[in-house]
Each structure stands twice: as structure tokens, then as C-alpha cells.
Amino acid sequence: MGGMTRREWVLSAAATAAAFGLTGRMAVSAPVQPPERRQQTPEPKPGIHRYKVGAAECIALYDGVWEKVHDPAFFQNASVEETKQALAAAGLRSDFVPIPIVALVVKINGKLVLCDAGGGGQVQAFNPNSVFVSGKLFANLRAAEIDPAKIETILISHFHPDHIFGLLGRKTNKPVFPNAEIIVPAAEYKWWTDPSLIGRLPKARQPLARRIQSVIPKWKNVLPVDGEDEVVPGIRFVKAPGHTAGHTVFHLTSGKDQLLISNDTAYVPALVAEHPGWHGAYDQDAAMAEQTRRKLLEWTVGSDMMICGTHFPWPGVGRISRDGAGYAFNL
Numbered sequence: 001m002g003g004m005t006r007r008e009w010v011l012s013a014a015a016t017a018a019a020f021g022l023t024g025r026m027a028v029s030a031p032v033q034p035p036e037r038r039q040q041t042p043e044p045k046p047g048i049h050r051y052k053v054g055a056a057e058c059i060a061l062y063d064g065v066w067e068k069v070h071d072p073a074f075f076q077n078a079s080v081e082e083t084k085q086a087l088a089a090a091g092l093r094s095d096f097v098p099i100p101i102v103a104l105v106v107k108i109n110g111k112l113v114l115c116d117a118g119g120g121g122q123v124q125a126f127n128p129n130s131v132f133v134s135g136k137l138f139a140n141l142r143a144a145e146i147d148p149a150k151i152e153t154i155l156i157s158h159f160h161p162d163h164i165f166g167l168l169g170r171k172t173n174k175p176v177f178p179n180a181e182i183i184v185p186a187a188e189y190k191w192w193t194d195p196s197l198i199g200r201l202p203k204a205r206q207p208l209a210r211r212i213q214s215v216i217p218k219w220k221n222v223l224p225v226d227g228e229d230e231v232v233p234g235i236r237f238v239k240a241p242g243h244t245a246g247h248t249v250f251h252l253t254s255g256k257d258q259l260l261i262s263n264d265t266a267y268v269p270a271l272v273a274e275h276p277g278w279h280g281a282y283d284q285d286a287a288m289a290e291q292t293r294r295k296l297l298e299w300t301v302g303s304d305m306m307i308c309g310t311h312f313p314w315p316g317v318g319r320i321s322r323d324g325a326g327y328a329f330n331l
């Protein structure tokens with residue numbers, strides 16, 4: 001039904017109704033919604049990609065994709081046409097915004113660490129025509145022969161659904177990783193767990209804050225960390241505010257090799273690495289997000305680090321180089 005127009009679908013619904021003995025009048029007068037669009041992006045098989053950074057073993061794990069319908073409000077200062085052009089220039093599909101979700105497991109200095117937890121199959125798209133698939137992380141963990149119960153440490157960059165819902169049981173809110181220590185940025189924890197927050201948030205964001213406040217502070221295995229400490233031997237937190245109040249990136253060092261686990265700093269690099277000045281609707285403080293993005297991308301280029309990002313094109317790891325007034329990401 002993918003290529004059907006709305007009118008064709010209404011007609012075929014009427015025909016189906018007739019076949020089941022319903023009257024045409026009933027079928028046509030009922031409110032008719034166009035069918036949800038099917039996923040267009042082929043799923044990577046396998047959804048696992050292994051690479052080394054010095055002695056550290058990194059395993060990128062595919063969690064799903066959000067095929068976001070174009071929306072003039074996505075960027076304050078870039079049009080849908082400019083967005084499409086930037087996607088096409090990077091060789092990506094431009095009939096929607098492809099936003100993959102990729103989590104990362106790191107084996108470093110004898111520790112097994114998960115960086116962000118994906119959407120847990122619980123992330124809803126705001127527009128019914130968007131396709132939003134997540135929740136493939138667990139199957140890919142198993143396919144990579146990683147026992148989720150053996151994950152000792154989980155690092156969380158920020159509290160958006162596509163990064164933390166994988167921690168929470170669907171409908172039950174039960175901890176999915178009860179044995180792991182979950183290290184979160186203190187600024188992010190403080191912002192989301194402030195009881196006065198809910199009244200200050202737009203209605204659409206309130207359920208997320210309620211869910212966080214009713215669950216996360218009760219877990220004994222959540223450790224908020226302030227500053228830029230080494231949270232696991234070989235990985236330190238680096239503050240990267242703007243996308244959210246406490247958004248944080250993870251800087252991995254092994255020998256002379258480095259990886260910047262950049263999370264949502266340059267979420268879709270074809271858009272906001274190439275155009276660091278584009279101010280996105282999902283950045284809580286867009287001006288601060290731009291400042292952070294420029295600083296971290298410049299640091300990545302200057303120190304010849306590898307970089308990965310949650311929403312980078314699969315398998316989500318490569319290098320950044322300067323490109324005109326912006327930065328290019330190359331797999």
C-alpha cells in the first residue's frame with residue numbers, strides 16, 4: 001500500500017467494506033486515515049559493527065531508524081528545501097529525514113560498558129506519517145554474543161527517549177539492566193528531576209518528565225556525576241550543553257588513539273555538521289548547542305580523533321574534516 005494516494009486508499013477501503021457486506025455509505029462516511037508509511041531504509045544485516053580504538057573494542061549496535069517527515073519547524077533558520085539539498089549532497093534519501101539510532105558497547109580495560117540505551121521500542125513519532133522504529137538493540141546485543149546481564153556500566157548522555165527508554169521496561173518501567181551502574185550527567189539529572197519542571201514544560205514534553213521523575217530517582221544504581229571526570233578507566237565525560245541542559249559526550253582514549261562518542265552534538269551530520277549554524281527544534285538551547293557543536297567538531301579535527309554519533313549514518317563511526325564553513329563526516 002506504500003505508493004497509494006489517499007484517494008486510492010479511500011476507494012479501496014470502500015471496496016473492502018463492500019466485500020465484507022458493509023454498506024458503501026458506512027465506509028465512506030467513517031473517518032478515514034491514510035495508512036502509515038512503511039519503513040524505507042533497509043535494515044543493516046548484521047546490525048553489528050566491530051572496530052578498535054587502540055586496545056579498546058567498540059561494537060556499534062543498530063537500534064532502529066526514525067524516518068522523520070519534513071517539517072518547516074525542524075530548523076529555525078533553514079527551509080525544508082535546504083534540508084533536502086543537504087541530505088542529497090551527503091548521498092542520503094531526501095524524501096524524509098533519515099535518523100538512525102545506534103548504541104555503542106565498549107570493552108575497555110576489562111570493563112563492559114554500554115553508551116546510551118536506545119529507544120527500547122517505545123519512542124513515538126509526533127507525526128503519524130513518520131516511521132519510528134527502535135528496540136532492536138537487545139536482539140543485536142545477543143547477536144554480538146553480549147549477555148546484557150554482564151554489562152557493568154551504562155553511560156547516559158542525556159534523557160531524551162531515544163537514549164534512555166531502553167533502560168525502562170515497556171509499560172512496567174522495570175529496570176532492564178538492574179545490575180549495571182548507570183552513570184548520568186549530574187546537570188541532566190538535576191534538570192529533569194526538579195519537581196517544578198513539569199509546570200514549566202510544554203504539554204507534549206510533560207509525560208517524558210513525569211516518567212523520568214517517577215522512576216529514575218528511585219533506582220539505587222543511578223550515579224549522577226558532575227564535572228568532566230573519568231567515569232570508567234579510559235572514558236571521561238565532557239560537558240556538551242545545548243541539545244539539553246546536561247547533554248554530555250564521552251571521550252575515549254586508548255594508547256594514542258581517541259574516539260569522541262559525540263551522542264547528539266551533531267545529530268544528523270549531513271545537516272548540522274555541514275551547517276553548524278542551523279538551529280534545530282530538538283536543541284533545547286539552539287545557540288548554546290551551536291557553540292558546543294563548533295567547539296567539539298573543531299577539537300575532533302584538530303586532534304585527529306575518530307568520532308561516532310547516535311544518529312550518524314550506519315555504522316555511525318568515521319572522521320570529521322573541515323568543509324567550507326562547516327564540517328564533513330566521512331565513514
Ligand SMILES: [Zn+2]
Pocket residue numbers: 160162163264267310311
Ligand atoms: Zn537522540
